[in-house]
Amino acid sequence: MDRRSVLKLGAAAAATLSQPAILRAQSSKKLSILTWNIADQEALFKEEFAEFKAAHPGVEIEWLDKKGPDLPAFYQTQLVAGTAPDIVDLQGEIWVEWAANGALLDLTPYLQADAEFAKLFNPDYMSGWVYEKKNYLVPFYVAKTLLFYNKLMFKDAGLSEPPASFDEIIKFSEAMAKAEKTGFITLNFDWLYWPLMKMNGIELLTPDLKKPAFNTPEAAAVVDRLAKATASGAINKIAWTGRWVEPNGAFSSGTVGMMQAHSASYFFVKGQGRWINRDTLGAAQAPGNWSTPTNHGFAISKSSKNPDLAFALIKLMTGDKWATKFAGIRRVLTANIEADKACLASLKEEDPLAHAVLETQLEHTDKMTGNWPLANDAQIKDAFWPELQNGLLGRKDAKTALAAAERAVTRVLRRS
């Protein structure tokens, strides 16, 4: 094989291989939608898209799905390259930063123009998507933390009711902890542990969100108690080190008394814990009814060429018909009032436990915490959490840890 044929080969290969990208480059009436680790619903989405295309002939829809931790990285590279998907499904508070930086489209005009549609949703959840009086997202599916408890372990420890106060959480945990067993565990990403602080009246920042407010003697006392309880094994260490699989796995192994987690955990736990049924698993509100949401909502990229189409698609996907279908299959609440009613109604018979869990998601929606509209939420989290972790795991004493955290957070706040 001589030089020329090698070159030909190379050229040919190059041509064919770069084809797809080039083709995708054109085509104007195209919507691309990026979802957050929910590839399991492909069938449903395909149906929805089909209906949408029927209503809007000539529109093609490109559906992308990325796993949780990877989606932000992906979306950012897309932003930089100016190829951001029209619609993006965002979790937690990550949207605020992009909204503040002008990556996302302000949906308020659309929602005002279509009051009927706006009314479909639970106002408390809806208000979670507002930054500087502008509404940037439409709820896709919602979840907030609750307290799961292992009734078997409660019985063994002579306990009947779920804890009604922070003190009781600690007391119960100590009562249940022995050998392999520990009393309490919590998810810790996205501020999901914050109810523990809030129920002790601790605030992260001053009301104007300009200065840290958490470095107080009270806070130090709380962190200290948590640290001591962790050291003694009353609280499971994984509460402060695990991410998703570890804490849920630990709880579903039946050796942890209580778990503070959002409703999505139920299905993971149910899948793994053979011991779980109506009589053995309890679902209650955390003391003070405080909870931290991790909601999913649809936003529209400002760079979108056809925002109206994009909003139309969001409307279709979150409207009563499809929201109901989605809630039914995925067993989640959507903040779409009708859909959630239907979902709960059907679950009451089919899966009373799931019903009990999801019911908590619609109670006390006014008592949500840990979801501050901060443009630099991620940076504050990265500054705050590792230091708090030092305190909780007894590497530093509570005071020093909080002081260090305060320094770090102040730096972030000063920067922006």
Added chain:
Amino acid sequence: MGLAKPADGKRVVLRRSTRRAILVWAFLAPSLLIFLLYRILPLLWNVVLSFEAWSPLKPAVFIGLDNYQEMLFDDDVFWQALWNTFGIIASAPIGIAIALGLALLVHSNIRGREVYRTIIFVSYPLMTVAVAIIWRWMFDERVGLINYAARSLHLVDKPIPFLNSFTWALPSVIAANIWQMLGFYMVIILSGLQTIPGNLYEAAGIDGANAFHRFIRITVPLLKPSLFLCFVIGMLNSVTSFDLIYVMTSGGPGRATEILITYIYKLGFNETRFDYAAAVTVTFFILLLGITYLANRLSGGNAGAVERE
């Protein structure tokens, strides 16, 4: 794509030396192009960015050395990550030492050496993400094999939460890294051993030098190039082993396993601070360059793969 035209003057009549030069550069061109596109340009991009304030949606503003200033004087995470990185670099020799020992054993012509070599090497080709998953679980506090073994042998009475403890997290990650690199080191060292003429040993044997002396006087000096190569590749492999830490601990607990590469990634993609991340990147690059240079000097210069006419 990539295949540039080697313009060797078959038809055009040129002086041989010129033709050679053209051919050489033509042959180098494609590779150089790739490195230019995916290594050098990105590096320059980082260098420029490190003097600016920029986020994907805001225009870049020149801010001089502010990023570097913050990094050096106002960011303890950077220092933590830096020390951890050093820790990992320092661990490379451990792996190399073990590999050297194994290589010597395998090198002594015993039966089944091929089998041993294969087994020891087999961990290298594995996908790092998978390795990380495997080891995250080997180290697991409750059901990890290591804890299980330690407890059944009554070495410990309480399981050790390796990846969740500030003291153990980094060593655990390092162990996993060594586990993966061991075979690679060994093969390179083995090949080094094979190049050592046996008669040298015989001569030494006649001089009555014992095994240890032979090792110190003959083996080690002649292995320098291989050892250097091990160190450089091993170091680069470990300090850029992003997947491993990303999956095993993602830098935690606290910042216990945060190394520069993971920190750079977090700065960029979690905190959208590409400008600051660029500053760290540049520092990181200079650091690696410096260490490699030192290692080269220590191994008596011009060693290993660097250059050889």
Added chain:
Amino acid sequence: MMRQRRTWPIHLTLIAVSAVMLLPFYWVFKTSISGENIFSYPPNIIPRDPNPFYYVDVWYAIPFARYFLNSVIVSAITITANVVLNAMAGYALTQNFRGKGFVLLLFLSCMMIPFQATIIPAYLITGKLGLLDSYLGLSLPLFSTIICIFVYKAAFDAVPRSLIDAARVDGLSQWTIIWRVMLPLARSATATNVILSFIWSWNNFMWPLIVTRTPEMQTLPLGLARFLSYQEDSTGALYAFCIMVLAPGLLLFLMAQKEFVQGLSAGATKG
């Protein structure tokens, strides 16, 4: 060669080490075929009622065949490119020419640039080339790798000059000499190139994550990563997936390991 002595201590040590190297494999395999909840303690050493159902789950949980195909295609492209480009570069480096030292230095410093840190610009460049979300875009950054270049350089250095001169006298062109004389003699270097570039492209995680857009272009590592943060209990499936992802690499390695190790050794010492 060292003096012969009792070999059983050596065997003992090596067997112990081998055990350490192999145990993780066994443990993962065991879990992937036994349905037990891995959070139960104590774990059993031998799998209880082994079954392949986790593998079935994986197969249907993601479009495995598609991801697999993508990985294979990308790897194939990368391997071809590596063999060709590295052989060329390696050959060039065997020649003496002005600026050689500089090139060597450049190559070496290129090794020091961590790829994770260059993702954004690399992404932009790939975008400019119009290669986003295409096989070529996925493999381009790995088209040429420094270590492999040195492996080839070493192999070519090993070719006796006399042979080449003889060929020249016979009036063979540079090109023919490379194709007909050098490459055949550098077989082990080629093996090394094939395997290393395969490993690197097959295991590549960060780059595909960023550069692929549509599900149709995803590669296996991305599928693997997806299992890490999945809603349902997928731990067993996760390890099944690990096995399924590792198998091809291991197979190729075991098949070509002899040439591979040779090539690597050559590169390491004569490099």
Added chain:
Amino acid sequence: MRALFLLRNRFVWVPLVLFIVIAGWNAWVATHDHGIISGRVVDADGKPVAGATVHLWVFNFTTFVEKDSTTTAADGSFRFTGNPSHNIQLSADKADAGRSDRIPVRLYFASEDFVLAKPLRLERG
């Protein structure tokens, strides 16, 4: 002769073996994926039950949802066609004869033809 020699090269025979195995497996799948699930329903004392309702539950994300149902024939046998899944459960009930517990069934590939070895046993209460 040449061919035989080639077969001795592991880069030839390993892929070859793989190919044959895969081809064989696919052939098997292609001929056994009608999604036919059949079995029998008996009552507490093992007598076949006619006219019992059998439910086919299919795994969907985190839960099993009812995909299909049928009634048993005189000999207590039932037969589903077009089962799409690889991870299903079967249960039966009849007004006067009680209900069976859900039997999980794992298949080696989606919509594999399957015959339930142990009949579904209806229990009162």
